[in-house]
Amino acid sequence: MQKHIYNILLLFLVQGLGCNALQAQVKVQVVSQKISKSVDWKQGMTFQLVAERADVFCTTHQLSTIAFEIVFIAKHENKSVAEADLKKMKWVFEVINKKAFLRNYIELARNESKPESDIKVVYHIKVPENCAVNIKNYFGKIEIENLNYKLNIDSEFSIINLQNVSGNTTISTTFGDISANGISGDIHIESNRSDIDIHNVAGNLDLHSNLAEIVLCEIDNNVGITIDAEKSKVKIRAGDYNRFSFNLNLTNVEMNKPDGMLLDFTKNEKESIKAGFNTSEDHSKIDVKLNIGTLTIEK
Amino acid sequence: MEKNRKILKDALRNLPVYQPEDRVWDRIEVHLNKSLSLDKLGQLRKFEPPKSVWDNIDEKLTRNEKLSTLPKYNPPEKVWESIDRSLSNGKDNQAKNRIIKLVKWTSAAAAIFILGFFVFTKVNTDNRNISYSEEWVELQDMQQWDEGGQMLENTLVLICEENPVVCKSPEFKKMKADWEFLNKSKQAILMQLSKYDTNTELEIMLTEIELEQTSLIKEMIANTI
Incomplete structure (x- = not known):
C-alpha cells in the first residue's frame, strides 16, 4: 500500500516537473535565407565588409576570387512575423575601382516597424592570399584564420578571434575581447574595455588599451612588444625572461615578477616605478607603460 | 480683237531676219576663253582634300577595277522563268x-x-533559398538587467542631491561621464539581447559594466563624504 502511495506521489512530481519545463519553453519559427556569390579578384583589390549583428568567418583560399556566403536568420514565435522581418534584412555588394564592398542593413519601408524577431547574419568569406581585408562590425563575432597580408578590423561589442594571422594587422575594438593564437608581422591594437589574450606572438606588437586584462604567452624570440595601458591587468608569460630586454614605466601599479629577475631601477617610488632589465643587451624589446593596475611577469 | 491678232502675226512674219556672221561667233568664243584663262584659274583659292577623300576615291577605283575583272554569267532560262512565276x-x-x-x-x-x-x-533573389524550421527554446529573462541599472541611476541622483557642490567638481564630472558612457553601452547591449538564444557573451559584458558602474558609484560616494 505504502509503495502505491509512493509511486502515485512520484508520478505527480514528475508530471509537475514536466509541466513546469513545458511552460518555460516556447516553439520558435526559424526563417533563414542563404545567399552565395563569387567575383573575380585582381591584384590590388581589397575586400571591405560593413556588418551589423553579424558572425563573420573569414579565411583565404587558393583561388583568384572573393567568395562569400551570407545567411540571414529571423526567429519569432509567429512565422509570418519572422518572414516579414527576414525581408527587411538587406545586403549589397559592389566592386568600385579596386574595392569589393559588401554590407548588410535593415531596410524599413514607409510606416514599417522595426524587426520584432531575433535577427542574425552569418558571413563566410574566402579571399585570395594577397587580398587586403577590412571588416567593420557592430555586435556579433569576427573569426579570422590564415590571413597573411593586410587586415583591418574596426568593431564594437564584437568578439574577435584570430588564428594564424600575419602581415599588417590593425584592430580597433570597444567592448570586444580579442583572443589570438599565432600572430606575427606588424600588429597594432587599440582597445577599450576589451580583454586581450594572445598566444604564440612574433613580430611587432603595439598595444594601446584601456580597462583590459592582457595576457601574452608563448612569445617568440624575435618580437618587439609595446604595451601602453590604463587601468589594466597585464600578464606576460615570458618563459625564459633573459631572452628579452624590458623597459617598465609604471604608475600606481602592483608588480609581480620572478625572484631571479633583477631590475635596474631609475625610479622606485610607491606610486611610480621606472625600471629596465637587460637594457644593455641586444635582445628583443618588451616595453610596458601602465597607469593603474597590475603587472605580472612570469616564466 | 481677232482682226488685230492677225495683223500682228503678219507684221512679225514680215520682219527682216538677220544671221550673224561666223566671226561674230568666233569673237564671242575668244572672250569666253579669256575669262576662264589659266591666269584667272591660278588666282582661285586652292583646297587640299583630306586623306580620307583620296582613300575613298582610291577604294572606289580599285573596287571598280575588281568588278570589271569579275567573270560575267548569264543565268539559264529556267531561272528567269522561276522569277517570272514568283512575280506572278x-x-x-x-x-x-x-x-x-x-x-x-x-x-x-x-x-x-x-x-x-x-x-x-x-x-527577387531575396525570395530564393529561404528555409523554415522550428525550435523549442527557453525564453530568456530580459527584465533582470533593468532593475539594477535603475537602482544605480537613482543612487547617482541621490548623491548629487545630498552634495551638489561635489557634483560640480571636474573629478566628479569625469566619473559621471564615464558612468553615462557605460550606461549608454549597456542600453545598446540590452537592445541586442535575444529572447530565444542564450546571451552569454552579452551578459558577461553587462555584468562587467554593472560592476564598473558600481565601482564608480562607490568612488563618487567616497568623494562626497
Whole structure:
C-alpha cells in the first residue's frame, strides 16, 4: 500500500516537473535565407565588409576570387512575423575601382516597424592570399584564420578571434575581447574595455588599451612588444625572461615578477616605478607603460 | 480683237531676219576663253582634300577595277522563268512575308519575355533559398538587467542631491561621464539581447559594466563624504 502511495506521489512530481519545463519553453519559427556569390579578384583589390549583428568567418583560399556566403536568420514565435522581418534584412555588394564592398542593413519601408524577431547574419568569406581585408562590425563575432597580408578590423561589442594571422594587422575594438593564437608581422591594437589574450606572438606588437586584462604567452624570440595601458591587468608569460630586454614605466601599479629577475631601477617610488632589465643587451624589446593596475611577469 | 491678232502675226512674219556672221561667233568664243584663262584659274583659292577623300576615291577605283575583272554569267532560262512565276504569285509572297514578320515579332517578344523573367528573378533573389524550421527554446529573462541599472541611476541622483557642490567638481564630472558612457553601452547591449538564444557573451559584458558602474558609484560616494 505504502509503495502505491509512493509511486502515485512520484508520478505527480514528475508530471509537475514536466509541466513546469513545458511552460518555460516556447516553439520558435526559424526563417533563414542563404545567399552565395563569387567575383573575380585582381591584384590590388581589397575586400571591405560593413556588418551589423553579424558572425563573420573569414579565411583565404587558393583561388583568384572573393567568395562569400551570407545567411540571414529571423526567429519569432509567429512565422509570418519572422518572414516579414527576414525581408527587411538587406545586403549589397559592389566592386568600385579596386574595392569589393559588401554590407548588410535593415531596410524599413514607409510606416514599417522595426524587426520584432531575433535577427542574425552569418558571413563566410574566402579571399585570395594577397587580398587586403577590412571588416567593420557592430555586435556579433569576427573569426579570422590564415590571413597573411593586410587586415583591418574596426568593431564594437564584437568578439574577435584570430588564428594564424600575419602581415599588417590593425584592430580597433570597444567592448570586444580579442583572443589570438599565432600572430606575427606588424600588429597594432587599440582597445577599450576589451580583454586581450594572445598566444604564440612574433613580430611587432603595439598595444594601446584601456580597462583590459592582457595576457601574452608563448612569445617568440624575435618580437618587439609595446604595451601602453590604463587601468589594466597585464600578464606576460615570458618563459625564459633573459631572452628579452624590458623597459617598465609604471604608475600606481602592483608588480609581480620572478625572484631571479633583477631590475635596474631609475625610479622606485610607491606610486611610480621606472625600471629596465637587460637594457644593455641586444635582445628583443618588451616595453610596458601602465597607469593603474597590475603587472605580472612570469616564466 | 481677232482682226488685230492677225495683223500682228503678219507684221512679225514680215520682219527682216538677220544671221550673224561666223566671226561674230568666233569673237564671242575668244572672250569666253579669256575669262576662264589659266591666269584667272591660278588666282582661285586652292583646297587640299583630306586623306580620307583620296582613300575613298582610291577604294572606289580599285573596287571598280575588281568588278570589271569579275567573270560575267548569264543565268539559264529556267531561272528567269522561276522569277517570272514568283512575280506572278505576288499575293502568295505577301502572305508569306506576313507570316515571316509575325514569326520574327513573336520570337522577339519571346526573347524579351525570357530575358525579363531572368532579370525579374535576379532582382527577387531575396525570395530564393529561404528555409523554415522550428525550435523549442527557453525564453530568456530580459527584465533582470533593468532593475539594477535603475537602482544605480537613482543612487547617482541621490548623491548629487545630498552634495551638489561635489557634483560640480571636474573629478566628479569625469566619473559621471564615464558612468553615462557605460550606461549608454549597456542600453545598446540590452537592445541586442535575444529572447530565444542564450546571451552569454552579452551578459558577461553587462555584468562587467554593472560592476564598473558600481565601482564608480562607490568612488563618487567616497568623494562626497
